[in-house]
Amino acid sequence: YNTIIDGFSKQGMLEEATSLLGNMFKRGYQPDIVTYNTIIDGFCKQGKLEEATSLLGNMSRRGVQPDIVTYTAVIDGLCKQGRMEEAMKLLEEVSIMGFCPDTVTFNTLIDECCKQGRFKEASRLVEKMYESGFRPNVVTFNAMIDGLCKARDLQKAEEMLEKMMKAGYEPNVVTYNVLMDAMLKEGRVEEAFEIYNVLASKGYAHNVYTPNILLHGLCKDGNLNAAMEFIDGMLAKGCIPD
């Protein structure tokens, strides 16, 4: 059930997900923490925070206590709606309630801070993460680098990248995508391709964002021939455009 419910939730098909939840009860199965967390996250990703919190209330009443994953999903929902203050307040509340916000929880908030250009607050959250006994990971750095790039502070973005590598973290495909996107937005097409080549040389690394970022950038740049050429190259390699 959990796997299928997750499938529906990730497709935004929450009616189907909740109806499966109902089926579970009918057939005498007890939904567990994962079942509830999956649906709550689905609601949050749809921006339906009322539904999410109401299910959160139901699960407690049915004897399944929410955990930090539950609350992180809700915090992310608030963040994605730009409701930072409420998200921060919820962070405080769950800490007081005895839950232990972890790297993912902090990353959620850090990402939204960076998207809003609130880099001071982001750094404060990193501090707080350390104080709580957790360390940043590549996602933390990617969120910061992306925020700095989008704020067009490439200087600081580079510094953050160096800091990340000096600290022993390997850039991943998202790091490269972020940097490629930044280069393209600056019109630095050559450098974008250099990054792409590094990525391609790692063989496995591409994700769906990678070619799309390049194509967007090339088209925005008016470089339609290069875009067409790139698509042809993809097709020749057997990549299917989405």
Added chain:
RNA sequence: ACUGCCCU
């Protein structure tokens, strides 16, 4: 592929 964070 049992649930939460970063990139078009």
